[in-house]
Amino acid sequence: MIEAVGLTKRYGAKTAVHNLSFQVRPGAVTGFLGPNGSGKSTTMRMILGLDQPTAGHVTIDGHPFRNLPNAPRKVGALLDAKAVHGGRSARMHLLSLAQLGGIPARRVDEVLGVVGLQDVARRRSKGFSLGMGQRLGIAAALLGDPQVLLFDEPVNGLDPEGILWVRNLMKQLAAEGRTVFVSSHLMSEMALTADHLIVIGRGQLMADMSVKDFISANSADFARVRTPETEPESREKLTAALVEAGGQVLAEPDGGLRVTGLPLPRISDLAHGADVRLWELSPHQASLEEAYMRMTQGAVDYRSTADQVAALAPPPPGHGYGHPGAGAPQGWAPPQGNPGNPYPVLPGEQPNPYAQPQAAAPRPPQAAPQPPAAAPAPASAPADLTKRDSEDAR
Amino acid sequence: MTTPQPQAAHPAAPQTAPQAPPHAAPGYWPGTAPAGGPAGPVGYVSPIPVRKATLMDAVSAEWTKIRSVRSTIWTLSVMVAIIVGIGLLIAAGVDASGSKMTGSTALAGGFFSVMLGMICVLTLGVLTISSEYGTGMIRTTLTACPDRVRVLTAKAIVFFALTFAITLVSTALVAMFDVAMLEDQAEFAASGGEWLKVTVGTSLFVGLLGIISLAVGTLLRHSAGAITVMLGLVLAPLVVAMFMYTESLSSVRKALFEYSIPMLLSVFYGASGESSATSLSGWDPLWVIAIAAAVALGGAYASLLKRDA
Numbered sequence: 035m036i037e038a039v040g041l042t043k044r045y046g047a048k049t050a051v052h053n054l055s056f057q058v059r060p061g062a063v064t065g066f067l068g069p070n071g072s073g074k075s076t077t078m079r080m081i082l083g084l085d086q087p088t089a090g091h092v093t094i095d096g097h098p099f100r101n102l103p104n105a106p107r108k109v110g111a112l113l114d115a116k117a118v119h120g121g122r123s124a125r126m127h128l129l130s131l132a133q134l135g136g137i138p139a140r141r142v143d144e145v146l147g148v149v150g151l152q153d154v155a156r157r158r159s160k161g162f163s164l165g166m167g168q169r170l171g172i173a174a175a176l177l178g179d180p181q182v183l184l185f186d187e188p189v190n191g192l193d194p195e196g197i198l199w200v201r202n203l204m205k206q207l208a209a210e211g212r213t214v215f216v217s218s219h220l221m222s223e224m225a226l227t228a229d230h231l232i233v234i235g236r237g238q239l240m241a242d243m244s245v246k247d248f249i250s251a252n253s254a255d256f257a258r259v260r261t262p263e264t265e266p267e268s269r270e271k272l273t274a275a276l277v278e279a280g281g282q283v284l285a286e287p288d289g290g291l292r293v294t295g296l297p298l299p300r301i302s303d304l305a306h307g308a309d310v311r312l313w314e315l316s317p318h319q320a321s322l323e324e325a326y327m328r329m330t331q332g333a334v335d336y337r338s339t340a341d342q343v344a345a346l347a348p349p350p351p352g353h354g355y356g357h358p359g360a361g362a363p364q365g366w367a368p369p370q371g372n373p374g375n376p377y378p379v380l381p382g383e384q385p386n387p388y389a390q391p392q393a394a395a396p397r398p399p400q401a402a403p404q405p406p407a408a409a410p411a412p413a414s415a416p417a418d419l420t421k422r423d424s425e426d427a428r
Numbered sequence: 429m430t431t432p433q434p435q436a437a438h439p440a441a442p443q444t445a446p447q448a449p450p451h452a453a454p455g456y457w458p459g460t461a462p463a464g465g466p467a468g469p470v471g472y473v474s475p476i477p478v479r480k481a482t483l484m485d486a487v488s489a490e491w492t493k494i495r496s497v498r499s500t501i502w503t504l505s506v507m508v509a510i511i512v513g514i515g516l517l518i519a520a521g522v523d524a525s526g527s528k529m530t531g532s533t534a535l536a537g538g539f540f541s542v543m544l545g546m547i548c549v550l551t552l553g554v555l556t557i558s559s560e561y562g563t564g565m566i567r568t569t570l571t572a573c574p575d576r577v578r579v580l581t582a583k584a585i586v587f588f589a590l591t592f593a594i595t596l597v598s599t600a601l602v603a604m605f606d607v608a609m610l611e612d613q614a615e616f617a618a619s620g621g622e623w624l625k626v627t628v629g630t631s632l633f634v635g636l637l638g639i640i641s642l643a644v645g646t647l648l649r650h651s652a653g654a655i656t657v658m659l660g661l662v663l664a665p666l667v668v669a670m671f672m673y674t675e676s677l678s679s680v681r682k683a684l685f686e687y688s689i690p691m692l693l694s695v696f697y698g699a700s701g702e703s704s705a706t707s708l709s710g711w712d713p714l715w716v717i718a719i720a721a722a723v724a725l726g727g728a729y730a731s732l733l734k735r736d737a
Contacts, residue, residue, distance in 0.1 A: 060471035060472070061471055079567070079736070079737075082567075082570075082571050083570075083574050084567055084570055084571070084736060084737040085736040085737070086736060099574055100574040100575075102574065103480070104478050104479075104480060104481070105571075105572075105573070105574045106481065106571075106572045106573065107474065107476075107478050109571070110571075111571050113564075113567050113568070113571070114564050114567070116563070116564065117563060117564030117565050117567055117568050118563060118565055118568070119493075119497060119559060119560070119563050119565050120563070121497045121498055121499060122493070122496045122497055123496065126492060126493075126496035127496075129492050129496075130489045130490075130492040130493045130496070131489070131568065131569075131572045132489075133485055133486075133488045133489035133492055134481065134485060134486055134489035134569065134572045134573045134579075135481050135485070135572045135573065136479045136480065136481030136482070136485045137476070138476065141476065174568060174572075177572075178474075178476075178572075179474035179475075179476050180474070181471060181472045181473075181474070210471075210472050211471030211472040212471055212472045213471065
């Protein structure tokens, strides 16, 4: 068990981690999430006694890491896949670490087999791909067969097969009763791997709860309601009835309504009462990704601005960018006519700056990567690998 | 590890309950037998017997590290080539010239080649630790062994032993050639004590200089910076002393000259002779360099313990 109490780290004027307290329990995969620069790696380094906290302390099974008896047999860590001497072979790298920790040398060949590097064990790690480097780092973490495992961004640079392997490995290690603490900025990955989440932003704790609770606590679940397109007046009628009943209604670009604040049966009853037929009445549960985006909205250090390159181009003939609707997220009907704002703003939410219609420059259709359509529910889509391909490049 | 207590913050952590490895399946870890019986509150117990790691483990790990990198082998080969090769060339040259070696023994011919070969030790000593900082390997090392004193001590032992052994073999070879070829030209015959000074003494001196390099590498953590500092440390005092003409600085000049690394080394070879201005003689240079190495290593320990890795 890892226990952090009031952990704080300052570098000069910059506070990397501020008053962080959490516990990581054995027998579960705990995801450690946060945007880039939020202090994940700093926290990991403090857990491992590499960096001294400015205030607070962190212990592993009750001891600070540097006072642990037999630390290499208790804790294994992957901090950085590139943290190896490139001139040394994979086998020699692991052998030196095994010797340093008093671990039998035959264990080196065992872990090389576990991570699938036995064929390149004698090659110098300089020539390794990022994925092979990650596997070597995981091998080093497993060397002491430890009870506590820390992985900093373990799936970076891995191919889909490798990602699946890491995911299963984490789950298996946790199922054996070990403490598994995995940092990532890939929400979708954590949705499939982790049982429990610790979310930080700008070095501060934002959430410490199970994946399920995290989603329901941080996502505004809403109902999608559609009235017959042939009867626009019924839509207004229903909107009026719903607002009167205390719901919040937002028009969606495809002609549907996004209703919050009312349970589904109530919406149905109100529609019935207003004598409006419904073409669709569906619950929408936000994905972990959405919940995370919503939560960390204010805590992102490195935010990109919209690429204004289009403003430099001569006025495009006709409608500008080639294939309209090609980039629209799945489940969306392409906006018809003048769509207005396709990304409505929920009450109490900051308007998405990228989603504002821009009069001057034609906007690439994918400028706002906020998938409002039902993304795969967590833990239900282990085959959802294609999507991650583009995301794991750091 | 304590028994996890369900808390309000963790309502749905279904697997929190401690469990003996349910499927520490035979075959998952090769050579793993399932741990016998429930293991109390501890979540997972490794079947590999736990043994406390010692300094000897760290020494063997450092030995593995140093021999498994090609640049080490290359640098040390170059060092041997310089000491032996240039030593032989000088011996052959002096032998051919037939000139008299006044005020010294035949062993004095070995001084210059050791002086040049020493540069390799500076580089390698720095790289032994700074390459770990450069790659980030130091974090992996310190995770595998949180005892930082042990890590640096192991590095120091391994590097000192390695440079000592290699310098000893090289200088002994050169000394043998020198005595065989130049004995007739030298003014004094080489005594046993002088043999010991140019072989063991020189090797200890070079090894301790390697320790200083290692310490500077630990303090600066940057390969190029640390190597530059070491080269400056070895060469600068002599160069600076050469340009101190002023009378008022003469004492500083003398000290810089006497305690510069090349002059210290030359004492072992008696090249400066009893008649020269230096006040150091016999084994004195070893004590000077030993004190310097102790101070540098002490600083390195303090820095390693205090600073974030």
